[in-house]
Amino acid sequence: MTTTATTLKGQPLDRGVLDGLLRRRMFYTPSFDIYEGVKGLYDYGPPGCGLQANIIDVWRKHFVLEEDMLEVDCSVLTPYEVLKTSGHVDKFADWMCKDPKNGEILRADHFVEDVLEARLKGDKEARGQKAEEKEKDAKRKKKQKAAEAVKLDDAVVQEYEEVLARIDNYNGDELGELIKKYDLKNPATGVEPEPPVAFNLMFQTKIGPSGQLSGFLRPETAQGQFVNFAKLLEYNQQTMPFASASIGRSYRNEISPRSGLLRVREFLMAEIEHFVDPQSGKKHPRFHEMENIELVLLDRHTQSAGSTKVKTMTVGQAVKERVVDNETLGYFLARIHLFLKKIGVDQKKIRFRQHMANEMAHYACDCWDAELLTSYGWIECVGCADRSAYDLSVHAKRTGAPLLVRERREEPLVIEEWQVDIQKKKFGPLFKKDGKTVETALLDTSQEQREALAKELGETGNLTLDVAGVGDGKVQISKDLVQIERRTRVEHTREYTPNVIEPSFGIGRILYALLEHCYWTRAHDGGDEARSVLSLPPTVAPTKVLIVPLSANKAFDPFTKDISLKLRKAGISCKVDDSSATIGKRYSRNDELATPMGITIDFQTVQDKTITLRDRDSTRQVRADEDKVIEAIRSLVEGDKAWADIENELPIFEGQEVVVTEAKS
Template identity: 70%
Template sequence: MPGYLRPETAQGQFLNFAKLLEFNQQSMPFASASIGKSFRNEISPRAGLLRVREFLMAEIEHYVDPEGGKKHPRFVEVKDLEMSLLDRNVQLSGSTKTTKMTIGQAVETGLVDNETLGYFLGRIQLFLLKLGIDLNKLRFRQHMANEMAHYAADCWDAELQTSYGWIECVGCADRSAYDLTVHKNKTGAPLVVRATRAEPLRIEEYQIDLEKKKFGPRFKKDAKAVESAIDALSQELREKLSLDLEKDGKIEIEVAGVGSGKVELEKDLITIEKRTRVDNVREYTPNVIEPSFGIGRIMYSMIEHVYWSREGDEARGVLSFPPSIAPTKVLLVPLSTNPAFKPLTQRLTSKLRRLGVSNRVDDSSASIGKRYARNDELGTPFGITVDFQSVKDNTFTLRDRDSTKQVRASEDEILAALKSLTDGDETWADVAKRLPEFTGQEVE
């Protein structure tokens, strides 16, 4: 049996739609997400993580009721977010000049198709900025009509500027109801939402009744095909056939593969009447808004964006990882190999571990400046120096990687500050305002 490698993680979510809807207690809207390996047939893999055959992909499928304009209850949280947008009309003119506007304005003017799509575009920007992406190297480009999937209502790419130019790292598309409709047609599974109507809907329609006791013996093995053809008749055709049946006492319908392709039905076999039906339930196929993240491309671009060198010394590189994503949050640096420092270092390590703050100790014989410098290159955002003053009064210096500024405070205050910094509740500027600056020699 041949095997196939998936080109995206989305389809597994669509196949599980009915179960996901059940988990969400049949309520709309809702979303699912997955992350995993995907595969593409890249002819010439190149440029590091930018073009590879096997890559990590994360996708969100947000299912929304198409009736009502695809509103989003939390759109107000991002509507004032300013974004750099490159729409298709600007691209058609041969320009790549972006327009800065709030996502609220973009949705209001119709540049972005709907609120839910706009909400996710805003959230994508906030996510990328939290990773350390440079806002000046981020833009959202709208797909041209000839590159957008035939089923998409609108599609935007978050592009990041790198040494290889502008790179698509996140796509956000309104995929309409395409995927669920195709899966439903292929499998026969009812991938739909059944919602109770606020007001019952009264529908006038032509309904057909068959005299089954006569119908079966008349058509025998072809009965099922004939019945399917009758069920498929449109309302317009049913109206015409009801008049023909009343006038002639018989009608003729087309049934492929049965006899000459046409079947005659008399009054004693079929009845067509106009009736009123009360519908209390609305059945619909949800539309899908899909943000799709290329994890490798985001990481590659982010590392380029956060790398810089100290002024006047290009050899001193720094990776300014935000604390939330830095592999190691804190470097513990004993001033020397003096045995008095070891108990303090061990105690700090233990307490930081319990706080969930990853840390490591560098007690090598290199100078304290060199130890900090090489960890700046690894992206460690903070450092604690253990010195002789620490032995005397249990105070420590806390160093910020990017500014090299330091504050000094008690053990509890330093630990509380680190927890707050790594959780994203405070910035270094906040901590520097409330903890005393270390006025001794700064460690660079």
């Protein structure tokens, strides 16, 4: 006879209980905790490190190996000029506002969002609707206290909801207007904050002992890949398209770090830069493999209309209808979806949201975020941006480096165009220090401008050119200094600057959302209190197997050592628990650590060398000899099989279940 367990996977998440579990079992912990810590900095403990490493391992196999990407590891310290050129010095900022009473710094969009959500919550309570579960942390309590149970007009409720749907699209001035319009006050002081100002998120530093070379801790890994483009192209034998990839730490000086691992100042990123020929229409040779994958999409037009209504479409349909701009962007959205599914993300808690115009990063022409639903709401965990040719173009212009592709044409291209010839021996002495400026302005003219200038030169013997910063902005050039003629040339080689599609993964955010999605409690008949379980898939679980000798009997020791050795040789992480606790308690505390499988060594093992294999989620068991069980574990860890497949292949074992499920903790 076996006892039954009640599965409570559909229950509301108690974030306080989960957070306590994760810290107690040291998945993560505040950095420098004994010094009262620093906001936005966290350390990973043994299970957190194992989970992070396994997520990265799956990521590498899913993207780098599958797509034959070129992985690089670039410097974290980045010179000022690199990030000035990329636009990060001037534009990589969030809006912050200051409370004039206590000096608290608030991130403006989060402040507006929190107060409006608190008011809507107060409205729900006033209408008699069931209140949401109370938050455990002090900040949330303050906000809840500010959310008085006051009924709002239906029109006001709708207006608040529309503002929240567009919250990512407001600039600083617009956020300031919202604060004044809705009389938003800091719950901690009851005072309206000062108008929002831009705050650059990068950590600045000095490189070298002289302090003369300024730099930053990189805010992303992308720039290292862009400045190495020419070398990567050469390594790839000048073949396009191709992708580079990088995994490493990035740093952002967040205004108000919060929400645990979701908003931190130091984090691990995994980024891909897929370089593509813009003339190809950004098509992808493997798009047909992904076109039937269904995605949940929230486009910018829906958000701009004040709605968060999603639509489910196949990638093929989304690209065909231009909801998603091109095949390569759509291909990577589908690949991102499959990766998140593979590591265990709840498929009912994922959507792809398109950035609105004001929200778009300075380098992007389109961007979609893979957002995961957590107890904190929808959280951006992966960004997939079309960066066009922005980065390669600005770095090439600043340095003169040829960050472009040269391809031999199959058929020579005959081009008829207006060409400019400058008599440099006369040109320089005439214009002196302005010579280079005038020459550049002349060579930068378009074909239409050159045609008009040639006509003027032929009719009058002179041409008038607009040159900013020289004299009154108008420069006269005579025909003895310049010739503009229409000529034919033949191009055997094509040169172009590639466009870039960039999937960017925040590993810490994915890790935390995954833990929320996989957390549940198991209640047992007979009055046992509910026990926490983390149902991480075997592919990413920190420890794959728990080895449990039935007792401290010395006869079990050789089997424990032998099985442990075989698992480790197979590259499967395992842990032995030979403590005096009951089997039920030993399994229960490892269910908290997400260990998906358990091996029990008992007296039957001594007799016939068979062992039991337990499944964490169902607590069901099978029994077979060592080699068959280890092969079953290998297939589960590699994702080749599910537990149901193992039950079909190996004999079900029920004799030990009474001991396991009825054991008191």
